Amino acid sequence: MASKSTLRREMRALRREHASAVPENMRGLIFRHPPGPLRELIKPDWTIGLYHAAEHEAPASGYARHFSEAGHPVALPRFESKDSPMDFAAHDDPFGEQDLEHGPFGIMQPAASSIALTPDILFVPLLAFNDQGARLGQGGGHYDRWLADNPETKAIGMAWDCQLLDQIPTEPHDMMLDAIVTPTRLYGPF
Ligand SMILES: Nc1nc2c(c(=O)[nH]1)N(C=O)[C@@H](CNc1ccc(C(=O)N[C@@H](CCC(=O)O)C(=O)O)cc1)CN2
Numbered sequence: 001m002a003s004k005s006t007l008r009r010e011m012r013a014l015r016r017e018h019a020s021a022v023p024e025n026m027r028g029l030i031f032r033h034p035p036g037p038l039r040e041l042i043k044p045d046w047t048i049g050l051y052h053a054a055e056h057e058a059p060a061s062g063y064a065r066h067f068s069e070a071g072h073p074v075a076l077p078r079f080e081s082k083d084s085p086m087d088f089a090a091h092d093d094p095f096g097e098q099d100l101e102h103g104p105f106g107i108m109q110p111a112a113s114s115i116a117l118t119p120d121i122l123f124v125p126l127l128a129f130n131d132q133g134a135r136l137g138q139g140g141g142h143y144d145r146w147l148a149d150n151p152e153t154k155a156i157g158m159a160w161d162c163q164l165l166d167q168i169p170t171e172p173h174d175m176m177l178d179a180i181v182t183p184t185r186l187y188g189p190f
């Protein structure tokens with residue numbers, strides 16, 4: 001099996017190629033809200049963890065708007081510096097995004113003044129996944145560490161269909177996903 005770093009390079013290129021082929025005016029039409037079997041998992045009082053997608057990642061802002069309209073608190077990852085641990089903080093303006101600022105890794109994040117929240121379900125970006133729920137991330141270990149510290153939180157991958165692989169190299173610290181959503185399929189809930 002290819003090493004994680006080789007796979008990361010290949011999957012970044014594949015994801016870029018795939019995502020840039022989706023016309024700009026169609027992007028808002030995909031990932032508008034999660035499929036029914038996932039919505040059924042989510043209790044009315046749950047806090048929803050999402051991410052602010054980088055250019056070629058599966059877009060997650062439609063879910064932020066959907067869950068916010070449905071009355072759920074929405075939270076995004078936040079870092080004080082590149083080396084500090086990830087926490088989650090309120091994202092109260094998913095339509096205007098006026099409550100976000102530039103953070104480390106070039107990703108928009110809640111301001112330091114936003115209140116910290118602990119998601120009950122966490123939607124996570126990824127570079128590759130398989131149909132058993134294994135995940136390859138960016139290599140920072142941020143989600144693996146956070147999920148290890150918060151074992152009650154369900155983890156749902158969001159991905160383009162091209163990110164599905166037969167096999168993912170895994171290590172003991174890698175946390176499995178409870179489900180993965182793509183524009184055409186739902187894998188799980190396992
Ligand atoms: N949108 C988004 N938010 C996220 C993550 C993510 O993968 N995507 N993270 C996931 O853990 C955490 C941030 N950690 C990160 C760790 C490493 C890199 C990283 O290596 N980025 C590459 C650029 C990748 C590319 O070109 O696509 C880099 O900086 O070289 C990014 C984020 C939390 N927030």
Ligand SMILES: Nc1ncnc2c1ncn2[C@@H]1O[C@H](COP(=O)(O)OP(=O)(O)OP(=O)(O)O)[C@@H](O)[C@H]1O
Nearest residue numbers: 004136137138139140141142143144145148173174
């Ligand atoms: N629970 C943990 N405790 C301590 N270190 C961890 C833990 N999980 C992962 N790490 C460390 O994080 C680093 C990156 O892990 P890995 O290559 O699995 O990242 P990834 O799953 O691709 O990234 P991410 O979870 O940020 O998307 C490794 O050095 C690993 O040892």
